[in-house]
Amino acid sequence: MTQKAYTQGSTFPPTKPDVLRIYSMRFCPYSHRARLVLNHKKIPFEVVNINLKSKPDWYLAINPLGTVPALQIDDKVITDSVAAAEWLDDVYTESRLQPSDPYRRALDRVLLEYISKFYGSFRDALKSTDPTTLQTNIEETKKHLQFYEEKLKARGEGPFFGGSKPCMFDLLFWPMVERFPVLAVMKESPTANIDADKFPTFTAWVQAMKELPELKATGFDTDSYVAFFRGYLKETPDYNLFLKE
Incomplete structure (x- = not known):
């Protein structure tokens, strides 16, 4: 099966009995969430990538x-990144990611909801063309990072939000954090870099996350994200970037 994105007019790749399939896009942070959970739990799966600018009719039917x-x-069929991740954790019960304590699970849900503020200000900064607006957006993003710095420090249990091991929130948050460094590169703005002295707990979390096998099996480096985002901002994203097949 090809890694290239299926587009309008393409033929539906037949499914196989009992084989789990993820419909994805290689650079999408929300798809990245599900792939992290799949890899963490070592669940066998196949990938069908979708061209989000020219979606196949058969995918819209699904x-x-x-x-x-x-x-x-x-x-x-399960849609939505959070619903998909939680379903995987409930059905494939090895290496559970969701907290067993209802209160802790509720607290993690609050952290999850706040991601929209962080990633929203990041996207605003990425799209900014005015230097003053850019700096305002960068400061707003840093404010949201400070929220996570304080929450993680308050837990005081280990490098992860889950303590000594990553929990569901760690994996759902990571795709947005992995993309954050593109801001400093694309906007040529050193102020977008994360100062380890100001965010020591968050910085330690990033380093611990990077050592996880599931992270090494998914995602891209900053230069690759920069290459994709340059096309994305021009509304000409290359979903098959770096693919030769």
Whole structure:
């Protein structure tokens, strides 16, 4: 099966009985979430990448929203990155990621909801063309990072939000953090860099996360994200970037 993105007019790749499939896009942070969970739990799966600018009709029949990720196994289809991740954790019970304590799970849900503020200000900064607006957006993003710095420090349990081991929130947050360094490169703004002295707990978390096998099996380096985002900002994203097949 090709890694290249299926586009309008393409033929639907037939599913196989009992084989879990993820509909994805290689550079999408939300798809990245699901792939992290799949790799963490060592779940066998196949990937079908989707061209989000020219979606196949057969994909819209599977997921009318046209978003990724979506999981499919036999007649079951799960859309939305959080729903997909939680479903995987509930069905494949090895290496559980969700906290067993209901209160802790609720606290992690609050952290999860706050990601939209962090990633929203990051995207605003990435799209900024005015230097003053850019700096305002960078400062706003740093404010949201400070929120996570304080929450992680308050837990005081280990390098991860889950303590000595990563929890679901760690994996759901990471894709947005992995993309953050593109800001300093694309905007040529040193102020976008994360100062380890100001964010020591968050910086330690980043370093611990980078050592996880599931992270090494997914995602890209900063230069690769920069290359993708340059096309994305021009509304000409190359979903097949770096693929030769």
